[in-house]
Amino acid sequence: MAQVTLSRPLEHLPALSPPDQRARRKRILRELVLLAVLFGLYNLGRLISAHHAGAAFENADALRHLQLLLGLPSEAQVQHLALQIPGLAEAANRYYASVHFPLTAIVLGWLLVRRPAEYPKARWALASLTGLALIGHLVFPLAPPRMFPQYGWIDTGQLLGQSVYSADAGTGLANQFAAMPSLHVGWAFMVAVFLIRTTSSRWRWLWIAHPVLTFAVVVVTANHYWLDGLIAIGLAIPLVLVFDSRRVRRDSTPAGADQVMASSSSARTR
Numbered sequence: 550m551a552q553v554t555l556s557r558p559l560e561h562l563p564a565l566s567p568p569d570q571r572a573r574r575k576r577i578l579r580e581l582v583l584l585a586v587l588f589g590l591y592n593l594g595r596l597i598s599a600h601h602a603g604a605a606f607e608n609a610d611a612l613r614h615l616q617l618l619l620g621l622p623s624e625a626q627v628q629h630l631a632l633q634i635p636g637l638a639e640a641a642n643r644y645y646a647s648v649h650f651p652l653t654a655i656v657l658g659w660l661l662v663r664r665p666a667e668y669p670k671a672r673w674a675l676a677s678l679t680g681l682a683l684i685g686h687l688v689f690p691l692a693p694p695r696m697f698p699q700y701g702w703i704d705t706g707q708l709l710g711q712s713v714y715s716a717d718a719g720t721g722l723a724n725q726f727a728a729m730p731s732l733h734v735g736w737a738f739m740v741a742v743f744l745i746r747t748t749s750s751r752w753r754w755l756w757i758a759h760p761v762l763t764f765a766v767v768v769v770t771a772n773h774y775w776l777d778g779l780i781a782i783g784l785a786i787p788l789v790l791v792f793d794s795r796r797v798r799r800d801s802t803p804a805g806a807d808q809v810m811a812s813s814s815s816a817r818t819r
Contacts, residue, residue, distance in 0.1 A: 573665075580661055580672070605690040605726035612691065612729070612774055613700070621775045624694055624768050625701035631769045632703070641769045642711035644762065649733050652759070656740050664747050671743045674785075674792035678735050681784050686727040693728040695771035702771040731773045735781030737763035742789045 631637050657675070660668040695704035706712030714725055737760040744756045760782075767773040 576665070577661060580668075584657070584672075602690075602692075602726065605692040606696075608689055608729075609692040609694075609697065612776060616774060616776060623701075624771065624774060628703060628705075628769050628771055629701070632705075638705045638769065639709055639711065641766045642706050642709060644766045645706075645733070645770050645772065646711065646713045648763070649736065653736050653740055656743060660743065660747065667747055670792040671739075674788045675736065675739055677788050677792070678739065678781075678785055679732065682727075682730050682732050682735065682781070685730050685780075686724065689729050690726040691728040691774075691777070692726055693772050694774060696725075705770045728773055729777050730781035730784060731767055731777040732781065733767050733773070734760060734764050734778035735785045738782050738785045739789060742785075746793075 631641070653675070657668070657672065660671050694700075694702040695706070696702075698704070704712065706714065741756040741759050745753050764778045767778060768775070
């Protein structure tokens with residue numbers, strides 16, 4: 550039996566046809582609408598939970614005592630050490646304000662366009678973590694460290710004029726009592742996992758720096774306690790295992806490749 554080989558490499562296969570392009574545009578639009586709806590529901594939940602200031606301060610007292618029992622280091626001491634380094638607090642404030650949402654959105658958009666087969670699991674892992682965090686914010690409202698100057702914490706955002714929050718915790722769109730768990734840390738952890746899994750460069754492991762830096766930033770800016778970040782990571786780990794993108798076939802084969810390879814396989818049997 551004669552074997553038939555491919556007459557042209559896969560990279561020279563034709564581009565997506567107009568119907569395929571329209572289907573891709575519709576999918577992208579559908580995903581953007583879905584993410585906007587999820588984000589809106591999350592913000593609605595944050596606003597609802599923002600009316601529990603009394604419980605938030607009581608929970609903060611309980612959390613501080615728990616951290617002492619666990620022997621965790623003082624966030625205030627870490628912050629004071631960081632404030633001795635010129636420009637570090639300003640850089641931490643900028644990182645806190647400008648990296649969290651934009652980078653997460655960019656990574657999701659990149660996965661949607663470049664890794665469409667892997668995007669759904671990343672989306673649902675992120676959405677599941679956000680849903681669990683919303684439950685945590687509703688059940689356990691928590692005042693962040695920056696609201697307790699009497700314990701040595703400094704609100705670096707207000708101090709340096711870079712705060713993303715209103716000076717009055719009862720005003721503004723953001724729920725300032727949504728500290729537990731830290732979505733800054735949880736999302737950063739997931740973003741690093743997504744990018745390490747879906748890229749092949751030997752430099753991809755440097756993405757580990759993103760959650761590490763984010764954890765350091767939320768502590769230095771007094772926006773979160775240690776347990777806020779640790780619990781966020783604890784929630785994220787089982788989700789990234791359940792929604793494992795490596796269980797989905799990498800969608801890196803050019804359009805039409807499956808048909809050509811199927812034809813080649815059929816030809817070999819002649």
